[in-house]
Amino acid sequence: MSQNNEKTYGILINYEYCTGCHSCEIACKKELNLPEGQFGIKLTEIGPWQINEDKWEWTYMPVMTNLCDMCSDRVAEGKLPSCVQHCQAWCMYYGEVDELAKKIDGKSRMALLVTKQRDGN
Amino acid sequence: MADYKEFLNNINREAYHEGEWQWQEGEYTVTRTYHYSPPGCHNSCGVLLYTKDGKLEKVEGDPLDPHSNGKLCIRCLNMPEAVNHPDRLKYPLKRVGKRGENKWERISWDEAYDTIEKKVKEIKKEYGSESIVGIHGTGRNINYQLPYFYQAGLETPNVAVMFFTGFACYLPRVVGSFAAMGEFVIVDASQAHEDRYMNEDWKPPACIIVWGNDPVKSNGDGFLGHWLVQCMQMGSKLIVIDPRLTWLAARADYWLQVRPGTDAAMALGMLNVIIGEDLYDHDFVDKWCFGLDALSQRVAEYPAEKVAEICDVPAEKIRGAARLFAKSKPSAVQWGLAFEQQISCMPLTSATISLFAITGNVDVPGGMLMVRAAFDTQRMYNYGEEFLPEGKMAKKLNSDAKGIAESSIVPHASSDVILHAIETGEPYPIKMAWIQSSNSLACPAMDAPRAYEALKKIDFIVYADPYMTPTAVAAADIVLPVAMSCERNSARSWWTPLRSMTKVTQYYEAKSDEEIIVDMGRRLNPKAFPFKNDVEFIEAYIKNDGNYPGTFEELRNKGGHEYWEWDTIYRKYEKGMLREDGNQGFATPTGRIELTPNAYGFWGLDPLPYHIEPPESPVSTPEMFKEYPLIMTTGGRSWEFFHSEHRQLKTMRELHPDPLMMLNPETAAKYDIKEGDWVWIESPKGRFKQKATFFPGLKPYVIHTEHAWWFPEKEAAEPSLFGVFDSNPNNLTPAGVVGKGGIGSPIKSMLVKIYKVEEGVNDQVMPTMQVTRMGGFKNVTK
Ligand code: SF4
Ligand code: SF4
Ligand code: SF4
Numbered sequence: 001m002s003q004n005n006e007k008t009y010g011i012l013i014n015y016e017y018c019t020g021c022h023s024c025e026i027a028c029k030k031e032l033n034l035p036e037g038q039f040g041i042k043l044t045e046i047g048p049w050q051i052n053e054d055k056w057e058w059t060y061m062p063v064m065t066n067l068c069d070m071c072s073d074r075v076a077e078g079k080l081p082s083c084v085q086h087c088q089a090w091c092m093y094y095g096e097v098d099e100l101a102k103k104i105d106g107k108s109r110m111a112l113l114v115t116k117q118r119d120g121n
Numbered sequence: 122m123a124d125y126k127e128f129l130n131n132i133n134r135e136a137y138h139e140g141e142w143q144w145q146e147g148e149y150t151v152t153r154t155y156h157y158s159p160p161g162c163h164n165s166c167g168v169l170l171y172t173k174d175g176k177l178e179k180v181e182g183d184p185l186d187p188h189s190n191g192k193l194c195i196r197c198l199n200m201p202e203a204v205n206h207p208d209r210l211k212y213p214l215k216r217v218g219k220r221g222e223n224k225w226e227r228i229s230w231d232e233a234y235d236t237i238e239k240k241v242k243e244i245k246k247e248y249g250s251e252s253i254v255g256i257h258g259t260g261r262n263i264n265y266q267l268p269y270f271y272q273a274g275l276e277t278p279n280v281a282v283m284f285f286t287g288f289a290c291y292l293p294r295v296v297g298s299f300a301a302m303g304e305f306v307i308v309d310a311s312q313a314h315e316d317r318y319m320n321e322d323w324k325p326p327a328c329i330i331v332w333g334n335d336p337v338k339s340n341g342d343g344f345l346g347h348w349l350v351q352c353m354q355m356g357s358k359l360i361v362i363d364p365r366l367t368w369l370a371a372r373a374d375y376w377l378q379v380r381p382g383t384d385a386a387m388a389l390g391m392l393n394v395i396i397g398e399d400l401y402d403h404d405f406v407d408k409w410c411f412g413l414d415a416l417s418q419r420v421a422e423y424p425a426e427k428v429a430e431i432c433d434v435p436a437e438k439i440r441g442a443a444r445l446f447a448k449s450k451p452s453a454v455q456w457g458l459a460f461e462q463q464i465s466c467m468p469l470t471s472a473t474i475s476l477f478a479i480t481g482n483v484d485v486p487g488g489m490l491m492v493r494a495a496f497d498t499q500r501m502y503n504y505g506e507e508f509l510p511e512g513k514m515a516k517k518l519n520s521d522a523k524g525i526a527e528s529s530i531v532p533h534a535s536s537d538v539i540l541h542a543i544e545t546g547e548p549y550p551i552k553m554a555w556i557q558s559s560n561s562l563a564c565p566a567m568d569a570p571r572a573y574e575a576l577k578k579i580d581f582i583v584y585a586d587p588y589m590t591p592t593a594v595a596a597a598d599i600v601l602p603v604a605m606s607c608e609r610n611s612a613r614s615w616w617t618p619l620r621s622m623t624k625v626t627q628y629y630e631a632k633s634d635e636e637i638i639v640d641m642g643r644r645l646n647p648k649a650f651p652f653k654n655d656v657e658f659i660e661a662y663i664k665n666d667g668n669y670p671g672t673f674e675e676l677r678n679k680g681g682h683e684y685w686e687w688d689t690i691y692r693k694y695e696k697g698m699l700r701e702d703g704n705q706g707f708a709t710p711t712g713r714i715e716l717t718p719n720a721y722g723f724w725g726l727d728p729l730p731y732h733i734e735p736p737e738s739p740v741s742t743p744e745m746f747k748e749y750p751l752i753m754t755t756g757g758r759s760w761e762f763f764h765s766e767h768r769q770l771k772t773m774r775e776l777h778p779d780p781l782m783m784l785n786p787e788t789a790a791k792y793d794i795k796e797g798d799w800v801w802i803e804s805p806k807g808r809f810k811q812k813a814t815f816f817p818g819l820k821p822y823v824i825h826t827e828h829a830w831w832f833p834e835k836e837a838a839e840p841s842l843f844g845v846f847d848s849n850p851n852n853l854t855p856a857g858v859v860g861k862g863g864i865g866s867p868i869k870s871m872l873v874k875i876y877k878v879e880e881g882v883n884d885q886v887m888p889t890m891q892v893t894r895m896g897g898f899k900n901v902t903k
């Protein structure tokens with residue numbers, strides 16, 4: 001791994017804009033060569049339901065599973081993680097968590113996802 | 122906001138081999154090129170093809186491609202499964218059993234070509250080449266390849282998407298745009314600029330109406346739907362006009378949930394507000410538009426309250442949406458297929474053009490960009506018609522009605538008139554069909570059971586596709602295996618940039634569409650086919666017919682794309698770029714945008730827009746509505762499939778195993794339907810079944826069904842026929858019911874009733890059995 005072990009890397013999801021297109025799921029499945037039923041990242045869906053006369057709730061959000069290795073090989077080659085590269089909605093960002101956190105400005109719905117990258121207690 | 126500059130700055134260009142079109146990465150050869158169907162889509166996204174030992178192993182998006190920026194939908198990501206699938210056709214086949222028995226014998230290409238050549242020549246001699254019909258589907262090769270082959274090779278004027286009534290896709294919007302503006306327009310999402318969202322002249326639309334389509338899923342007409350999501354992140358507000366909630370609608374400032382088939386009334390209502398409240402762009406209208414007074418009088422008949430009643434949308438929302446659209450600068454309209462799949466198609470098109478014209482949004486940055494195909498690779502359906510033998514054009518099967526078809530501005534023959542000729546032999550018999558890139562029975566054929574009977578009547582049918590389809594099993598005599606995306610050299614534009622596809626693999630004996638066309642064309646009409654191979658055919662199109670200055674190889678070596686300046690320039694009408702005489706203005710008779718198009722008058726249409734009720738509706742057929750109390754809309758896209766394609770692929774069926782009928786939970790409760798129940802959908806014309814899924818984003822009186830389902834996992838031979846009629850909404854759609862001028866088809870607003878499929882009670886006879894063995898739905902046999 002070329003990643004500096006001091007730093008923690010993550011994926012920021014601007015899930016306000018996640019369209020539920022499944023590209024992250026399938027890109028990851030192909031990257032990790034996963035069989036039917038298994039995912040490195042999987043979409044969750046909330047809604048649709050009506051909040052009031054003019055507003056609807058319909059949210060998608062992908063979640064990384066234990067199979068996700070943050071595309072360490074790709075990243076070592078200088079490429080983007082496959083899910084991030086293919087995300088059609090431009091709602092995924094890869095990077096060092098401190099840097100990514102700076103994008104969170106309270107103007108959109110965002111989540112910063114981090115997988116286990118080193119042994120915890 | 123996704124920052125494009127940051128994206129470009131952070132891309133590791135070395136890792137993605139900038140400037141190279143092919144390289145080695147470990148055990149893989151990587152090729153930078155573009156995808157083009159099959160399998161399908163109207164788009165060509167930039168791909169990196171990973172091949173090993175002559176096999177496609179992996180596909181990635183190309184982050185250095187400005188068209189799609191490395192993003193791919195799951196259809197391209199999953200391409201290796203489609204390309205390497207064991208069900209693919211490997212060799213040419215000839216039928217040895219009866220039609221429908223699925224009995225074939227492998228033959229050589231030479232034998233296939235010999236058989237076809239002999240037949241074509243006999244038919245031409247005995248009946249005339251017009252008794253051959255050239256049939257195509259959508260995307261892929263319709264832009265220039267098949268029209269050229271059919272007209273120059275088969276020498277027939279009868280080219281059509283068969284069994285597809287009313288030209289009910291896209292063409293009418295194109296024709297309507299040319300009538301009003303002399304040019305076509307698309308939402309300016311920066312796609313004409315190579316530097317895209319960073320381009321200094323460009324700005325995102327402040328407001329976008331997304332009308333009658335779900336572009337993030339459909340990517341129709343060369344427009345990548347997710348460009349809109351990028352625009353949203355840059356501030357674009359949305360108005361969505363759709364009977365069904367979409368992801369975009371859930372994020373819109375206004376979602377106008379119209380009753381299916383009433384869109385023209387909505388356009389008129391919005392115009393009424395914009396003109397009535399004086400929200401239009403006086404400068405632009407005074408200088409560049411024609412016909413506002415007449416239009417104002419007409420729209421005065423459509424106040425918001427009246428439209429609210431017609432469309433079942435609150436008047437306040439109509440006003441609010443109209444104001445938002447008119448006051449935002451710039452605004453744009455992403456219009457979709459629903460325009461043609463209603464009989465108000467032509468007035469809806471002109472009224473919508475008036476909406477973005479009188480608000481000053483034509484050919485401005487972030488508005489409605491006037492586009493031509495890159496390097497003038499502009500000719501599409503009429504490509505090759507100059508090789509039609511004398512007198513053949515006059516034999517084209519067009520409707521007699523005074524209208525657009527008759528004026529030949531739609532270069533296609535009329536599907537309904539061809540259907541009539543097949544059925545009756547009048548005005549002359551149809552002896553042969555060549556079907557390439559269309560699974561007619563599964564997808565486009567309205568009144569599919571009737572299309573099935575008609576196909577069986579045609580003496581000789583050649584069918585070319587990557588897979589064996591129900592249409593081929595039912596009717597083909599010779600089947601030709603077609604090469605898929607990475608197995609073909611090709612080029613296309615459909616606006617911009619010009620893009621090329623590079624062949625990197627070979628699947629058994631499959632040949633690309635271009636190869637088949639050139640091989641066969643050389644035999645049938647060598648004068649029109651001086652090409653030695655596919656590349657010469659492609660170059661003739663991009664260089665001679667268009668004006669691309671390079672060769673195919675040069676385009677490939679550049680990474681497969683080239684942008685074109687013409688499309689990047691705004692306000693072309695001020696610059697004398699649109700008219701042949703080089704003057705300012707638009708290429709219309711008045712030199713202005715015609716809000717009341719003269720061409721409409723010439724075609725016998727009312728130049729002023731109007732609303733007309735769907736032929737079946739609670740308003741037009743209240744008696745029928747009592748027995749069939751639901752409006753069925755159909756044809757919404759899904760992530761996994763392009764029309765009838767991709768049904769073989771496990772990855773897709775894992776996500777989307779069954780055809781889904783969406784209905785409001787309230788409606789489901791009324792009919793005692795639970796989530797996941799199979800449900801019959803029935804009209805007086807027939808029935809089909811789909812699986813119920815609850816969806817509160819539909820009005821209780823509207824249901825939505827999916828189109829183009831067949832089941833490759835089922836038995837091919839009749840009466841199974843891959844179950845092609847079992848879940849097919851086209852058992853219910855009519856052939857021959859059209860809007861004025863022969864344009865538009867009411868297939869998104871049909872009256873139906875629904876009831877649960879009950880084992881042993883009403884599921885004894887499946888629709889495919891009924892159609893293939895019992896003569897169709899004269900009665901629904903339960
Ligand atoms: S980072 Fe790589 S491994 Fe992790 S979810 Fe994305 S594609 Fe899968
Ligand atoms: S690829 Fe992006 S938009 Fe598509 S489902 Fe995944 S996160 Fe959402
Ligand atoms: S839109 Fe999807 S299927 Fe079409 S070319 Fe792009 S990635 Fe491929």
